[in-house]
Amino acid sequence: MDISLEVNGRVEELSVDPGVTLLDALRERLGITGAKKGCDRGQCGACTVHVDGRPVLSCLTLAATVRRPVRTVDGLSAGDQLHPVQQAFVDQDALQCGFCTSGQIMSAVAAIEQGVEDVREFMSGNICRCAAYPNIVAAIEQARRADASL
Amino acid sequence: MASRLDGPLKVTGRATYGADNNFPGMVYGYVVVSTIANGEIEALDATAAKSAPGVIGVYSPFDPLDLRTARTPMFGETWVPLQNREVAYYGQPIGLVVARTFEQARDAAMAVEVSYVRRPALTSLAEGVATAEDAPPGRDGTPSSLSVLASGVESIEAALAASPVVVEATYTTATQNHAAMEPHSAVAVWDADGLTMYSGNQGANIQAMELASALDCEPSTVRSVNPFVGGAFGGKGRTSVAAFLAAAAARALDRPVKVVLSREQVFTATATRAATVQAMALGAARDGSLIAVRHDSWCSTAMDRSFVEPTSHGTSREWYATENLAISQKMVPLNIPPTTFMRAPGEAPGSFALESAVDELAIALDMDPIQLRLRNDSTAPPGKDLLWSSKHLDECFQLGAARFGWAHRSPHGRTEGDWLVGIGTATAMFPAIRFPATVGVTLRADDTAVVATSGADPGTGLLTVLSLVGAESLDITPDRVTPRLGDSALPPGGMSGGSTATASAGSAIMVAAAEVIDRLLDLASAPGAPFEGLEVSYADGQVLADGRVMTFGELLRAVKQESISATGSSAPGEELTKHSFSSFGAQFCEVRVHRLTREIRVSRMLGVFDAGRIINAELARSQIIGGMIWGVSAALHEGLEIERNGRLANGDFASYLLPVNADIPEVDVHFVEHPDTLHNAVGAKGIGEIGTVGMAAAVANAVHNATGIRVRHIPITIEDLLD
Numbered sequence: 001m002d003i004s005l006e007v008n009g010r011v012e013e014l015s016v017d018p019g020v021t022l023l024d025a026l027r028e029r030l031g032i033t034g035a036k037k038g039c040d041r042g043q044c045g046a047c048t049v050h051v052d053g054r055p056v057l058s059c060l061t062l063a064a065t066v067r068r069p070v071r072t073v074d075g076l077s078a079g080d081q082l083h084p085v086q087q088a089f090v091d092q093d094a095l096q097c098g099f100c101t102s103g104q105i106m107s108a109v110a111a112i113e114q115g116v117e118d119v120r121e122f123m124s125g126n127i128c129r130c131a132a133y134p135n136i137v138a139a140i141e142q143a144r145r146a147d148a149s150l
Numbered sequence: 151m152a153s154r155l156d157g158p159l160k161v162t163g164r165a166t167y168g169a170d171n172n173f174p175g176m177v178y179g180y181v182v183v184s185t186i187a188n189g190e191i192e193a194l195d196a197t198a199a200k201s202a203p204g205v206i207g208v209y210s211p212f213d214p215l216d217l218r219t220a221r222t223p224m225f226g227e228t229w230v231p232l233q234n235r236e237v238a239y240y241g242q243p244i245g246l247v248v249a250r251t252f253e254q255a256r257d258a259a260m261a262v263e264v265s266y267v268r269r270p271a272l273t274s275l276a277e278g279v280a281t282a283e284d285a286p287p288g289r290d291g292t293p294s295s296l297s298v299l300a301s302g303v304e305s306i307e308a309a310l311a312a313s314p315v316v317v318e319a320t321y322t323t324a325t326q327n328h329a330a331m332e333p334h335s336a337v338a339v340w341d342a343d344g345l346t347m348y349s350g351n352q353g354a355n356i357q358a359m360e361l362a363s364a365l366d367c368e369p370s371t372v373r374s375v376n377p378f379v380g381g382a383f384g385g386k387g388r389t390s391v392a393a394f395l396a397a398a399a400a401r402a403l404d405r406p407v408k409v410v411l412s413r414e415q416v417f418t419a420t421a422t423r424a425a426t427v428q429a430m431a432l433g434a435a436r437d438g439s440l441i442a443v444r445h446d447s448w449c450s451t452a453m454d455r456s457f458v459e460p461t462s463h464g465t466s467r468e469w470y471a472t473e474n475l476a477i478s479q480k481m482v483p484l485n486i487p488p489t490t491f492m493r494a495p496g497e498a499p500g501s502f503a504l505e506s507a508v509d510e511l512a513i514a515l516d517m518d519p520i521q522l523r524l525r526n527d528s529t530a531p532p533g534k535d536l537l538w539s540s541k542h543l544d545e546c547f548q549l550g551a552a553r554f555g556w557a558h559r560s561p562h563g564r565t566e567g568d569w570l571v572g573i574g575t576a577t578a579m580f581p582a583i584r585f586p587a588t589v590g591v592t593l594r595a596d597d598t599a600v601v602a603t604s605g606a607d608p609g610t611g612l613l614t615v616l617s618l619v620g621a622e623s624l625d626i627t628p629d630r631v632t633p634r635l636g637d638s639a640l641p642p643g644g645m646s647g648g649s650t651a652t653a654s655a656g657s658a659i660m661v662a663a664a665e666v667i668d669r670l671l672d673l674a675s676a677p678g679a680p681f682e683g684l685e686v687s688y689a690d691g692q693v694l695a696d697g698r699v700m701t702f703g704e705l706l707r708a709v710k711q712e713s714i715s716a717t718g719s720s721a722p723g724e725e726l727t728k729h730s731f732s733s734f735g736a737q738f739c740e741v742r743v744h745r746l747t748r749e750i751r752v753s754r755m756l757g758v759f760d761a762g763r764i765i766n767a768e769l770a771r772s773q774i775i776g777g778m779i780w781g782v783s784a785a786l787h788e789g790l791e792i793e794r795n796g797r798l799a800n801g802d803f804a805s806y807l808l809p810v811n812a813d814i815p816e817v818d819v820h821f822v823e824h825p826d827t828l829h830n831a832v833g834a835k836g837i838g839e840i841g842t843v844g845m846a847a848a849v850a851n852a853v854h855n856a857t858g859i860r861v862r863h864i865p866i867t868i869e870d871l872l873d
Contacts (some may be wrong), residue, residue: 019253021761028252030180033170034163038331039413046331073163079754086161090153092716093772097609098160099331099380105161127803128383129331129781130609133814135772 003064003124008075016113018064022056023047025063026072026130034074034102038127045126048103053112054119061140076109084146085109085139095129108140112147155633156607156616158377165378167198169335169410176337177206178401181391181415182245182262187271187485187796191235191244195263198245198860202261204254207403209244210739211235211264220364220389224356224645226287228388229488230364231395237266238453239487239795241418243391248407251625257671271485271796275425275450278482280446283459285479291462296842298533306431308475309442312370314435317510317704319429320522322863323499323846324789325450326423327416327801329808330608332380334390334420335410338400344371345401351386353645355604358638360389361397370759376728377636379608380645384491386608387647392420397494403573421490422790424449424459428503430466432511433474438525440472443532445504449530450810451481452488457686458678459489463784464496465504468732469579471528489534489702489763491647493780494839497580498846502784502864507575507848508711510860519851520556520736522549523577531730539729542760543577546736546822550575550758553820554738563856569742572856578735582826585650587643588659588719591620591666594713597691597703599624603655603661605644610838611769612644612651618765619656619832622661626691641717649733652765654720656832662718667827669714670702680708720830733835739776739848748871750853752782756818757841758781763825763833770837775817777841783809784842785849788866807865 004013005022007030010098012030023040026032026049035058040048042060049058053070076083082090085108104126116122119140120133126134159165184191194207209215211232219226231243245262247253251451267857272278285294303309310316328507335351344367351357351374352679365372379386400407412418413435426449433562445466449459462477492498512519524544530537551557554573601620608615615631624631634640644655667688672679676694684695692699706714725731740754757778787807791799800806825833847863853871854860861870 006275019255024252031172039803041413041802041804044331079161082158082161089161090157093154095157095160096166096772096776097331097379097381099167101160102163118814124812127331127381127808127810129329129808131776131809132772133811134775136811
């Protein structure tokens, strides 16, 4: 079926089977590969993107059902200027292999935007096998301070 | 401190992992796996799959791809799929369906009908212990069973019988999966020059060699590219089934092929850490001095017997001073997925047994567990003449005890509201090893340098280390050094495994840098060059003589040369005849067990490590934290459950438990820095694995301290603590 997806501010027209997930549409059709496939079952969080500002698991979202704008980690920074959460992840060394990082960052941005209190609990849908967890929490705290100072 | 060089690429989604590569005309392969654990494929009906939309190829043992067993000096033989009809474990790759889209390939794979001649499957380690086989000798010829006895002592049993205090117990550890976040994946592209393989692994040149062997091609025609690797932990040492199948299918179809294992397939179609059973006996004098250590080990292995988890050899063989030692290693071949090295193979599960037993001995002796460990601190492994090159385990324990507040520990824990609180400790050791490595160093006319080796950085920070050691060796700032890694076209080295990469590649960088500086100086003083005939020297990235100074870039420009290069190699050598080498550490952990629900929470952790020189404290801390959390994971979360028929009951991320953010408290890490230049010129020893070692025992010991319940298996669950 023919669908149009707005991804990172660009409208993309594509033709997909109804069973194609948002994740596979992004990665395999549009070549937007920031979101990762860690499990394809909604169990790891590596594929987290924002749809209409809310974090969703793109592997559990059918592309054809998406009507609202999609934002992925690829569209988070403005040119070479890193988003404060991205900068905080670099500063706090909140990543090692980096494969879960795209999803971690999209969840972290949502955590800050939603003003969640229990960051560890909120971030627990994103598995990091390198186990950068303490540094991820530190990064979110740093970004939150940067956010508050704006 | 320099931050992780590839951090900006990883936080923006611009880091390109294997499966992120897309090419025009690329098609998708989906792997078909067996649904029995032992038997023969009788028939495989691909009729429906072949006629499904978009399908362009179905491969199986009846219609195989052109592959042969890979043979390399590093790994020996590596199995390749589809070459016969034998099935030795549930979830074994037995087919590949290739279609125009991922969805078409996946859907058609579900339509492949397979029938089997089934044979009974052996899947229980516990039941197999009675008929276990001796493990083969180690690579260095060490026999699977060995003993070191004081003169006049007839047997380890006699030494134990003569010991005033003896503890004896059996410990078990679970089957585990590396569970790197990046599933094994591959994109294969053939052109007139040969194959280019995009697939995350632990050493690009080794993958290229394995592929060349499996595909029967000239090694020079296979290029393996892995600039980013989404975690490995030992599970991406050998070339993956995805890579073998993608390469062979792309050759057969003459177009690029992408193959990505599903998460469920990663659990069976790659490899796991073996389950272990370990019988320990420790005999001591009343002052705590060890008289006898006996450590008998069994591990599961796949039917091909290709890997043994060396728990007793990895720990009791070396850790404590004792006059009498007897260890053995047996294996139980089962119809289970292949076993392989996984972060601290041998040491991680072995230390759970040994360090739990040492805790039990401390209790039997009514002695402080740290005091007991220091009482048996060794200057060399038992029965060996080669002293430790550099060992500061005592400093780790003393510093750790002070930082963690060990002096406030009560022998029976304490209570805070509804929570029973306990603390535990354990020793950590991991051998300091080097692998042969070659690194190229290039000085360029723009006053920058390139440091290049094939290798891989699966999150370890090797890329950053290359730039730091390169800068130091060339006496310039790190921002002027471009590290290159993850391409088999580069000089061969930097295999990320065995906690070796920094010591191996780092030593080679120093050799290469010295060589390129020699060549630069020769160039500077050559006839017609700016320093013709002068005695020249090099410092701060500059050539100096007679009060004149030129940067290396200025010199290269003056002689109209774009760059000057050299390679350097290093390998383990004479030092092995002079000393024993290891990293050391002291692990500390506090747990809280709920009085009623018996929920177990880790509330504090500390690791203090003596790992030689630390090149980048920030990255080292991150890697050690990860390792320590792996120890917590082994202690409280991870374990594959194998059903009678060989199916994994929990082979997915919903039911194979891994710690998440809410499970993990603050983690404190400290290094006592004593550069070990007897081991290598850089002075660095490994840190990739030692963080994991000992931590599971520290957790179990803390659980005992909190509750009085000794759990001798991991993972420890709520049920274990119910009255």
